Amino acid sequence: MxxxxxxxxxxxxxxxxxxxxxxxxxxxxxxxxxxxxxxxxxxxxxxxxxxxxxxxxxxxxxxxxxxxxxxxxxxxxxxxxxxxxxxxxxxxxxxxxxxxxxxxxxxxxxxxxxxxxxxxxxxxxxxxxxxxxxxxxxxxxxxxxxxxxxxxxxxxxxxxxxxxxxxxxxxxxxxxxxxxxxxxxxxxxxxxxxxxxxxxxxxxxxxxxxxxxxxxxxxxxxxxxxxxxxxxxxxxxxxxxxxxxxxGSNSAAIIHEDADIKYAVPKCVIGGFANSGQVCISIQRIYIHESRYDEFRNMFVDAVKASAYGDPESEKTLVGPMIDENEAARAESWIKAAVAGGAKVAVGGGRKGTMLEPTVLEDVTEDMTVIREEAFAPLVCIMKYKTLDEAIEKVNDSQFGLQAGIFTNDIKNAFTAIDELEVGGVMVNDMPTFRVDQMPYGGLKLxxxxxxxxxxxxxxxxxxxxxxxxxx
Missing domain, CATH: 3.40.605.10 (Aldehyde Dehydrogenase; Chain A, domain 1)
Incomplete structure (x- = not known):
């Protein structure tokens, strides 16, 4: 005791x-x-x-x-x-x-x-x-x-x-x-x-x-x-x-048309699923340029399927249990509600006790709970966009504003995102989940x-x- x-x-x-x-x-x-x-x-x-x-x-x-x-x-x-x-x-x-x-x-x-x-x-x-x-x-x-x-x-x-x-x-x-x-x-x-x-x-x-x-x-x-x-x-x-x-937040990453997809995918897997997504700046939303959507989607889903899931005492585990069964059941109910509203499960979605499978949803809409609220779970939603302005608008259409990430090889696009994203931190060519402890950390809005x-x-x-x- x-x-x-x-x-x-x-x-x-x-x-x-x-x-x-x-x-x-x-x-x-x-x-x-x-x-x-x-x-x-x-x-x-x-x-x-x-x-x-x-x-x-x-x-x-x-x-x-x-x-x-x-x-x-x-x-x-x-x-x-x-x-x-x-x-x-x-x-x-x-x-x-x-x-x-x-x-x-x-x-x-x-x-x-x-x-x-x-x-x-x-x-x-x-x-x-x-x-x-x-x-x-x-x-x-x-x-x-x-x-x-x-x-x-x-x-x-x-x-x-x-x-x-x-x-x-x-x-x-x-x-x-x-x-x-x-x-x-x-x-x-x-x-x-x-x-x-x-x-x-x-x-x-x-x-x-x-x-x-x-x-x-x-x-x-x-x-x-x-x-x-x-x-x-x-x-x-x-x-x-x-x-x-x-x-907390419902942090987003933008995968622009000029991004290095092979570089972005493993960072987004870690950013979305480490600690079972129970991180204030965990990736919950990924906006992918329509010209790169299929490429990113396939690589990302395959990487999530291959990620280690199970006993947290194993050194290989990426996704372990959620903190308690009530939280796992809540996240599962959000997934089911999204599916009932037309979303598709690309991978995961199942639950046993506190263990919620790492889940990727697509065909989601911006009014769904899995988009609007903080999931705090191993749950990532992927969506298409046409222009960078559209992606920034969607990221900003949130009650939260903690951190966001953008993957791009164009410095002008990077600075557009830096200036226009309504968040406390913008991570360029990295996951919004990136943090070192001496930097100023905090957010806007809720x-x-x-x-x-x-x-x-x-x-x-x-x-x-x-x-x-x-x-x-």
């Missing part, structure tokens, strides 16, 4: 939940669950720890984060096994997540050491003569981090790392289906030298633990990754505190507010203070 970490101590709350493997529903471990009272204790502890965290020097914060990176690297195989067990992610991809997180904490350490401010040229104003000044970043105070199941280490790191780098105290609420990776991370943070008061770990439902965090006046910021419905609910309940939201990436998250997690010295 795993305990929670509250007010500098590992705590047995007396109530537990089971953490099961998505692949076969076998028990991985149990973990304590927080009540409203437990959550309030964690909030109070974090509030009291603000001064401790604020007084850490840039060198100390940077060293702690570098230490965490080294410890994750030391234990990366153990961590990968935990991720695969509780999230059902293919082992190869779990190892990749652990490796990315090492980098992520190193980036946060670098930003901790360079966090500062900037001189203000007061004398640029007629009334600013003989005045000297600057602005400086100060910690926002207490950061409440609410994280999802699909990257139970790296998406936690994207919130915890910058919060520590900025000098904030943290309350971490991981997804209830994947809390064990966060327990391991807290252990490593403590081993790395983080003051115990600086981190609190609480596990429980959004209606209990999440609401207590969101509505607390002692928490200065909520950073959330998850569904649009929950994100909008957080925004409505949070009051004046700062809120950043990463809410994909959220704010940006992640250590440098950019730190800006969200600090307050600017302006200083002016009158020399007159």
């Amino acid at each position: 795993k305990k929670l970490f509250i007010d500098g101590k590992w705590v047995d709350t007396g109530k537990t939940l089971d953490v099961n493997r998505p692949y076969d529903n076998s028990l991985v471990d149990t973990i304590c669950v927080a009540s409203v009272e437990d959550t309030e204790k964690a909030i109070q502890a974090a509030f009291k720890a603000k001064a401790i965290m604020k007084n850490l020097t840039a060198a100390e914060r940077g060293q702690i984060l570098d230490n965490v990176a080294a410890l994750i690297d030391r234990d990366k195989e153990e961590i990968a096994q935990i991720i695969t067990a509780e999230a059902g992610k293919g082992l190869l991809f779990s190892r990749g997540e652990a490796g990315r997180t090492v980098e992520n904490f190193k980036f946060a350490a670098d930003e901790a050491r360079r966090l500062g401010g900037e001189l203000i040229p007061f004398d640029a104003s007629a009334s600013g003569a003989n005045r000297f000044g600057y602005y400086k970043h100060y910690p926002i105070g207490v950061v409440g981090a609410i994280t999802p199941f699909n990257f139970p280490l790296n998406l936690v790191a994207h919130k915890v790392g910058p919060a520590i780098a900025a000098g904030n105290a943290v309350i971490l609420k991981p997804a209830s289906s994947t809390p064990l990776t966060s327990v391991k991370l807290v252990e490593l943070l403590l081993e790395a030298g983080l003051p115990p008061e600086g981190i609190n770990l609480v596990v429980g439902s959004g209606s209990v633990v999440g609401n207590a965090m969101v509505e607390s006046e002692l928490i200065n910021m909520i950073t959330f990754t998850g569904s649009p419905g929950v994100g909008l609910g957080i925004k409505s309940k949070a009051g004046i505190k700062k809120v950043t939201l990463e809410l 994909s959220g507010t704010g940006r992640e990436g250590p440098k950019f998250a730190i800006e969200e997690m600090t307050e600017l203070k302006t200083v002016m010295i009158n020399l007159n």
Whole structure:
């Protein structure tokens, strides 16, 4: 049984939940669950720890984060096994997540050491003569981090790392289906030298633990990754505190007439089906120029048929289980509804428990749920277009706007897409699923507010203070 970490101590709350493997529903471990009272204790502890965290020097914060990176690297195989067990992610991809997180904490350490401010040229104003000044970043105070199941280490790191780098105290609420990776991370943070008061770990439902965090006046910021419905609910309940939201997408790739199809196909397979499509920037829509449709379609379908599907503990697995059977059944129902509306299944479509076959749909229409909503499943829809303007219009006809990709060998076409696509990131000659952890990451419309990436998250997690010295 795993305990929670509250007010500098590992705590047995007396109530537990089971953490099961998505692949076969076998028990991985149990973990304590927080009540409203437990959550309030964690909030109070974090509030009291603000001064401790604020007084850490840039060198100390940077060293702690570098230490965490080294410890994750030391234990990366153990961590990968935990991720695969509780999230059902293919082992190869779990190892990749652990490796990315090492980098992520190193980036946060670098930003901790360079966090500062900037001189203000007061004398640029007629009334600013003989005045000297600057602005400086100060910690926002207490950061409440609410994280999802699909990257139970790296998406936690994207919130915890910058919060520590900025000098904030943290309350971490991981997804209830994947809390064990966060327990391991807290252990490593403590081993790395983080003051115990600086981190609190609480596990429980959004209606209990999440609401207590969101509505607390002692928490200065909520950073959330998850569904649009929950994100909008957080925004409505949070009051004046700062809120950043990463809410997902129905990401699209454009295969233009001058694209290298052999190059594009394997990237689109990985982009659409890695982690069973349970990635915020997973490819859900592929728009293919009509002159290249048959060529791309045949190669893509053959590649999906050949992709490894099954036990996530196999190093070859691309598509493993979805996080639970309800999610798999939901995605299956969307596929059936699309077929009833005239879509055709090019490959896949079947389901057994949490295992949904990697599925490609064609002859879909833009009003279908599989196009309009976020599937978050191993499901890709392929469609034809005539002109690049038409493709861009279809990509933009979405309530989301996180990332998009375009495959083209014409630089003018690339820049047209860069300028006209209504998304937070455009990947040229790559899948929209591409991300490195130091880049600014976030979206437009219902994909959220704010940006992640250590440098950019730190800006969200600090307050600017302006200083002016009158020399007159």
